[in-house]
Amino acid sequence: MKNNLAKFCFDKDKCIACGKCIKVCPGQLLKFNENKDVIIKDIDCFGWDGCWKCQHCMAVCPKSAISVLGKSPEECVTPPESENLPQILDALIKNRRSHRQYLNKDVDKRVLDDILKTVQNAPNGGNKGLVEYTVIDDKEQVKYFHDIVYSKMEKLANKGIYANGYDKKSYEQLKEWEKIVRPDMLFCSAPNLCIPHAPVGEGCYIQDVNIACVYFDLLCSSRGLGSIMMTYPLDVLDLMPKEKSMLGIPDNHYIAMIIGFGYPKIKYKRGVDKFNENKIKKLKFKI
Structure with missing residues (x-):
């Protein structure tokens, strides 16, 4: 040839x-x-x-x-040939939770590298492989970025400027939750962050990024890590272009969410079943 x-x-x-x-x-x-x-x-x-x-x-x-x-x-x-694979995957999905409190420690670099290597096998349109991953794997770096954004967020709120979809009442509600449920309303105290993104207009960029987020989230869960998929921080960052640019993500890239992850402070003891038969619509055509 x-x-x-x-x-x-x-x-x-x-x-x-x-x-x-x-x-x-x-x-x-x-x-x-x-x-x-x-x-x-x-x-x-x-x-x-x-x-x-x-x-x-x-x-x-x-x-x-x-x-x-x-x-x-x-x-x-x-x-894998295990006969228990369906049960294992079912249990993984049912036990996956959104974590909002974490231990103040970084995820082991070997574990994270393994996740980042595996997640690139996630399905994507035309197998173009355009999704990129911006990762902050140092809790001190996350804290540095968090403090800058949080301070700016509060200054804007004092001027009556809130993230898209939020107002004074909902903002104050988030602040109230910081006392118990969510110690950090911005990044949910996650020590590490991952942001999948892809160039707008190329391939199936919206679907590709969303699928990558889900795969990353499940890979975290499979390794005993807690994670949370957040859109509020993105809405906040849209108010502050200078701070958003610190992430180094090109302006023409689509971002669906920021994923916070780390070792959970609170561990759940069981998965729950959220099945609702009314949400299943089985189609049958007249032939």
Whole structure:
């Protein structure tokens, strides 16, 4: 092949010519040649008109005969075989809570690095992988940023200027909650912050960012961390462009929420069931 931009490699000795890699390639780049070897079309780009970087071809091969993008089957993760997986995932989702009180300590860097590595496998439109993650993993840095924003927020409130959707009454209610339920109305005392974001107008940027937030949140829960998905701080930061720019996020990037996370001060003992049959609408068409 003339242009193997995707670094596609095929091992003829392992291949059984099942054709699964050809069937799952979203860009329809693969085919058999006259010798039943799997070959890839010449491409000069990644994306819609080239390789999608999805690695479907390598993931589906039953004989580990394909490598792509400089990665090999040996680097892949095998599917878990536990019969208890449905129960484990159900329990994870049902036990996930919004935490508003945390221990004053940073999340272990190895744990956070593992989360950030895994979350980039979250589904995204066209597999473009445009979501970026701005992370503050130092509680002192979070406190520094918090104090600047909080002080400005109070000065604006004294002038009758509140975040979008809030007024004097609701602002004072948040302040009241700080005495018991929410010690910090801005970041809920979270020692670390994560902000997924993506360029506006590219790919499915709104859906991609929201999905990334949910995946990050669940990954935190799976590791015993508390987390909370917050929109109020974003509304506050919209009132103060200078302070918002401290995050270093491009102005043309979409942000859905700020995720606070850390080791929870209060641990929950059980998950609850919020199922409501009336919220399920099963469609049936007349055929």
